[in-house]
Amino acid sequence: MDITFKNVSYIYQRNTPFAHKAVDDLSFHIPSGSFVAIIGHTGSGKSTLIQHLNGLAIPSEGEVTIGDFYLTNDKKPKNMKELRSRVGVVFQYPEHQLFEETVEKDIAFGPENFGVSKDEINKRIKDLIPAVGLSEALLERSPFDLSGGQMRRVAIAGVLAVKPEVLVLDEPTAGLDPRGQKEMMEMFYTLHKEQGLTTILVTHSMEDAVKYADHVIILNQGTKYMEGKPEEVFIQKEALHKVQLDVPEMVQFLNLFENKFGKSIPFERQSIKEIAQSIQHIVKGAEKP
Amino acid sequence: MGKKLIEFRNVSFRYGDEQPWVLKNCSFDIYEKEWLAIIGHNGSGKSTIAKLMNGLLFPQEGEIIIDGQQVNEESIWSIRKDVGMVFQNPDNQFVGTTVQDDVAFGMENRGIPREEMITRISETLSAVGMQDYLLTEPHRLSGGQKQRVAIASVLAISPQVLILDEATAMLDPKGRTEIMQTVNNVQEKNELSLITITHDLQEVVQADRVIVMNDGEIWDEAIPRDIFSKKDDLREIGLDVPFVAILADELKANGISITKEPLNHEELLEDLWTLHLKT
Ligand SMILES: Nc1ncnc2c1ncn2[C@@H]1O[C@H](COP(=O)(O)OP(=O)(O)OP(=O)(O)O)[C@@H](O)[C@H]1O
Ligand SMILES: Nc1ncnc2c1ncn2[C@@H]1O[C@H](COP(=O)(O)OP(=O)(O)OP(=O)(O)O)[C@@H](O)[C@H]1O
Ligand SMILES: [Mg+2]
Ligand SMILES: [Mg+2]
Numbered sequence: 330m331d332i333t334f335k336n337v338s339y340i341y342q343r344n345t346p347f348a349h350k351a352v353d354d355l356s357f358h359i360p361s362g363s364f365v366a367i368i369g370h371t372g373s374g375k376s377t378l379i380q381h382l383n384g385l386a387i388p389s390e391g392e393v394t395i396g397d398f399y400l401t402n403d404k405k406p407k408n409m410k411e412l413r414s415r416v417g418v419v420f421q422y423p424e425h426q427l428f429e430e431t432v433e434k435d436i437a438f439g440p441e442n443f444g445v446s447k448d449e450i451n452k453r454i455k456d457l458i459p460a461v462g463l464s465e466a467l468l469e470r471s472p473f474d475l476s477g478g479q480m481r482r483v484a485i486a487g488v489l490a491v492k493p494e495v496l497v498l499d500e501p502t503a504g505l506d507p508r509g510q511k512e513m514m515e516m517f518y519t520l521h522k523e524q525g526l527t528t529i530l531v532t533h534s535m536e537d538a539v540k541y542a543d544h545v546i547i548l549n550q551g552t553k554y555m556e557g558k559p560e561e562v563f564i565q566k567e568a569l570h571k572v573q574l575d576v577p578e579m580v581q582f583l584n585l586f587e588n589k590f591g592k593s594i595p596f597e598r599q600s601i602k603e604i605a606q607s608i609q610h611i612v613k614g615a616e617k618p
Numbered sequence: 619m620g621k622k623l624i625e626f627r628n629v630s631f632r633y634g635d636e637q638p639w640v641l642k643n644c645s646f647d648i649y650e651k652e653w654l655a656i657i658g659h660n661g662s663g664k665s666t667i668a669k670l671m672n673g674l675l676f677p678q679e680g681e682i683i684i685d686g687q688q689v690n691e692e693s694i695w696s697i698r699k700d701v702g703m704v705f706q707n708p709d710n711q712f713v714g715t716t717v718q719d720d721v722a723f724g725m726e727n728r729g730i731p732r733e734e735m736i737t738r739i740s741e742t743l744s745a746v747g748m749q750d751y752l753l754t755e756p757h758r759l760s761g762g763q764k765q766r767v768a769i770a771s772v773l774a775i776s777p778q779v780l781i782l783d784e785a786t787a788m789l790d791p792k793g794r795t796e797i798m799q800t801v802n803n804v805q806e807k808n809e810l811s812l813i814t815i816t817h818d819l820q821e822v823v824q825a826d827r828v829i830v831m832n833d834g835e836i837w838d839e840a841i842p843r844d845i846f847s848k849k850d851d852l853r854e855i856g857l858d859v860p861f862v863a864i865l866a867d868e869l870k871a872n873g874i875s876i877t878k879e880p881l882n883h884e885e886l887l888e889d890l891w892t893l894h895l896k897t
Pocket of ligand 4: 476477478664665666706783
């Protein structure tokens with residue numbers, strides 16, 4: 330589904346002395362099938378932005394369009410439930426998403442609510458448990474009697490069980506162990522490709538943004554600060570520093586390398602392997618001046 | 619190494635009689651003034667260890683000794699004054715109705731005079747970049763703002779032992795580095811023991827020592843350089859090594875001889891430069 334924000338503002342505690350504009354006159358367009366990364370400093374409005382995508386937040390000003398759904402301050406979509414079955418949101422803190430008595434019931438809740446048959450739900454759970462790296466032994470446990478990373482995995486399974494067309498992920502790898510981070514991102518990417526999803530990833534991992542996203546939006550104090558291809562955005566060190574962000578670690582290394590060796594290796598989303606080859610050429614003096 | 623501050627002696631723990639053991643015969647020591655990182659796959663027992671250290675849980679087997687006292691129901695009130703902890707999910711620890719009250723709460727409990735409290739509230743909140751949110755309700759903060767406030771609250775009480783359980787997981791890399799720098803300064807100034815539980819390999823590199831947990835057991839205990847030299851074994855148990863270590867491996871595969879397992883950019887660049895001058 331295409332997603333468009335047109336001059337969207339969102340004000341928390343509107344009409345009180347505590348009113349706070351968390352999203353400020355924000356406009357962008359995400360074509361169906363894109364993989365977009367949203368990046369920004371603490372409190373820049375990322376989580377507020379994505380809550381608009383399934384109608385959890387309604388814009389205070391401006392309009393949000395998601396496929397055929399249209400959200401403005403005075404016009405909520407009639408069929409909010411359908412919107413929520415088509416747009417799945419994984420929240421920043423899994424505890425905010427879990428509530429059932431058991432892990433199994435928690436994962437089944439979404440599809441049940443949207444009228445998926447019992448057999449189909451069981452089949453989905455069977456497939457999802459290994460896909461998110463959980464063990465079946467946990468299915469009967471309360472989702473609150475789990476470790477942080479295990480809760481995160483259950484929350485992700487619960488959203489995927491609905492088979493949404495738009496997948497919205499708010500720092501989905503926070504709290505996962507290194508292997509889990511890698512496998513989870515690979516799984517999202519495979520789903521994205523195979524099922525033609527539209528994927529929106531809020532992340533602090535520039536590495537993941539470089540690896541998976543075809544478009545990056547940088548937020549600062551609720552407004553759009555930059556957008557573009559990852560390899561264009563992530564080399565702009567000064568501009569990123571201004572909004573308290575940094576370039577990806579690989580770019581940092583390439584910058585230091587250039588300072589030391591006086592030769593630059595341009596960043597073009599290479600793999601570590603490719604970078605190593607370029608470095609080898611320079612270090613061994615094989616590179617033509 | 620300094621004096622032993624915390625001892626785990628053959629500690630085993632499970633969350634219920636019918637439940638599996640989640641810590642199995644764990645023994646280790648933590649010293650005064652050191653920075654210890656605990657790493658391990660999801661569910662390996664890290665947060666359980668943290669909760670045993672400040673008496674939120676008690677072991678079924680073995681014993682835990684902090685500063686000479688065994689941790690049990692009687693000693694726990696005095697021990698908790700010395701052990702400050704930031705939980706994995708900060709929502710579980712907010713007690714104040716405003717950010718400022720929240721930071722004040724731990725200090726009130728420790729009888730810190732009012733004047734001093736006011737100074738520390740403003741110092742610690744500025745240190746984590748939250749000075750503009752004094753009167754905000756904690757549940758109205760963003761994910762990363764919550765973590766910043768939780769860290770300020772524990773820094774304000776300046777405990778002898780500071781445990782951070784994935785306390786910076788929601789921050790961007792730059793924010794994370796800045797906050798850890800702040801924590802590290804406080805640790806050195808006040809000579810605290812710092813225990814960080816984390817999946818951030820960059821952070822682990824800076825610790826004095828690392829304990830690696832695997833399925834409820836202590837898998838290894840060593841300095842970061844030694845831990846990260848066991849690349850394949852770490853990957854086997856769901857972990858990994860930092861970016862520079864991966865790059866160093868790829869360079870070796872390209873016939874570049876690396877003399878020392880690098881832990882940061884500078885070390886790797888230095889090695890490459892020396893090699894470059896020789897060729
Ligand atoms: N309240 C609880 N009741 C029952 N079992 C629990 C409870 N909390 C944790 N566990 C189990 O204990 C084991 C260790 O959990 P712990 O939270 O210590 O892991 P962790 O190493 O901190 O993992 P993570 O990296 O995911 O935070 C896990 O298998 C978990 O399922
Ligand atoms: N429920 C709320 N009530 C009032 N203000 C809020 C609420 N939730 C968030 N805010 C404020 O809105 C701003 C944007 O918050 P948001 O959660 O969208 O940030 P974020 O970019 O997701 O940050 P983080 O990276 O820390 O998760 C922040 O200044 C925050 O304090
Ligand atoms: Mg957020
Ligand atoms: Mg944990």
